[in-house]
Amino acid sequence: MKRQRVLITIDWFLPGTKSGGPVRSYANMIDHLNHYYDFLIITRDTDYCSDEVYDSIQSDSWNQFNEHTSIYYFSKENLTRDNFSTLIKNTEFDILYVNGIYSWFFSILPILLVDKRHKIIVSARGMLNAQAFSVKKFKKKLFLILANAIKLYKHVYFHATNKDEAIQIESHIKCFKGMYIAPNLPRKMQGSTKAKQKHEGPTRFVNIARVSIEKGTLKMIEAMRTITSEVILEIYGPIYDSEYWIKCQNSINELPKNLKVEYKGVLESEDVPNALNDYDYLILLSEGENFGHAIIEALSSGLPVLISDNTPWKNLESKSIGWDVNIEKEEEIINAINKATRMSPLEYSKWSKSALEFADEFTQNPELIEQNKALFLSSQN
Known part of the structure; x- marks a missing residue:
């Protein structure tokens, strides 16, 4: 039986990591599903907010990623409508899988170019969730008005990662062909199955996310101010807003001596599992997470997590795997930090x-694979 060929369009992909969750989502999906499908990826030859071309790739050419995956890296100078159109026309594929909503080249143009006889899937990646409109709200709303007016998504299936996201998509997109709900697939991890021991001395927290308002970096630092226990907090992630980071640094400088907060730079995706072994808890107070790969990876490493309640991961304290708190109530954050530091x-x-048992049950669930495989069943075209 001929393998289906899935063409993915995404602004940034491996070896880039600075754009966050979507890269990890697609890398994990390919890792799990390339036994069933062939994947072709069209992307840029630079990482998010970078002009430096990736090492060891050939720009404006197809590169073999693995046995069943090839990647075309567009250079900045050759990323034009004509070149994109030519590439699409000269590429043999069965299904178009589009990442995101607002990118002209990688989210909108492919839908306009591809023959509607192909199955087209758009993965919204949280871009239609309520918290996503806290940034560039007017432009996003205007685009959606225009997209609905021209029925851009008339022949398109949407991929939501959970029921809540499906509801958000349906509230913004008035005409589309169908909806799939399939959770993101976690990284295949070969971590320890043995419970961790709490580090002696200060309680060690790690934050893995871009340094930004929507990820709650400053809120996290400020919540530490009243903690009397000894705490080490280490922050990994790219900095895009220098003014915001200055505010974070000023807050760090005002912390009492029992609290040590240090910025550790960008952590490469493949280094995350090993790095997690150095900590007791993951803390991530973001305004919203469509999935939160760092969360499930922390749990897979035996780390309880302290996260906002704006993620799919709920009722964590009742499961004895962490806390999901209302980030608008600082006392909830402080209370959870104190519980973590005082835990025997x-x-x-x-x-x-x-945490290990929860993560193992989630990641080994065969239904996750089947739900994601169902995205690409051509019989539903």
Whole structure:
């Protein structure tokens, strides 16, 4: 039986990591599904907010990523409508899988160019969720008005990663062909199955996210101010807003001596599992996460997590794997931090074991694979 060929259009992909979750989502999906499908990816030859071309790739050419995946890296000078159109016409594929909503070249143009006899899927990646409109609200709303007016998505299926996102998509897109709900696939991790021991000395928190308002970096630092226990917080992630980072640094400088906060730079995606071993908890107080790869990867490493309640991961304390707090109520954040720092080594080991068991049950669920495979079933075209 002929393998289906899935063409993915996405602004940034591996070896880039600075654009965050979507790159990890697609890398994981390919890793899980390339036994069933061939993947072709069209992307840029630079990372997010970078002009430096990736090492060891050939720009404006197809590059073999693995046995069943090839990537075409567009250079900045050759990324034009004509060149994109020519590439699409000269590429044999069965299904178009579009990342995101607002990118002209990688989210909108492919839909306009591809023959509607192909199955077309758009993965919204949280871009239609309520919190996504806190940035560039007017432009996004205007685009959606125009898209609905011309029925841009008339022949398109949407991919939502959960029921809440499906509701958000339906509230903004008035005409589309169908909806799939399939959770993001986690990274295949070969971590320890043994519960972690809490580090001696200060409680060690790690934050893995871009330094930004929507990821709650400053809110996290400011919540630490009243903590009397000894705490180490280490922050990994790219900085895009220098003024915001200055505010974060000023807040760090005002913290009492029992709190040590350090920025550690950008952590490469493949280094995340090993890095997590150095910490007791992951903390991530974002305004919203469509999935949150760092969250499930932390749990897979035996780390309980302290996160906002604006993610799919809910009721964590009742499961003894962490806390999901209302980030608008600082007392909830402070209360959770205090519970984490004061947890006994014996209790911590129990929570770590619960985190491992929860992550294992989630990642080994065969239904996740089937839901994602169903996205590409051509019989539903």
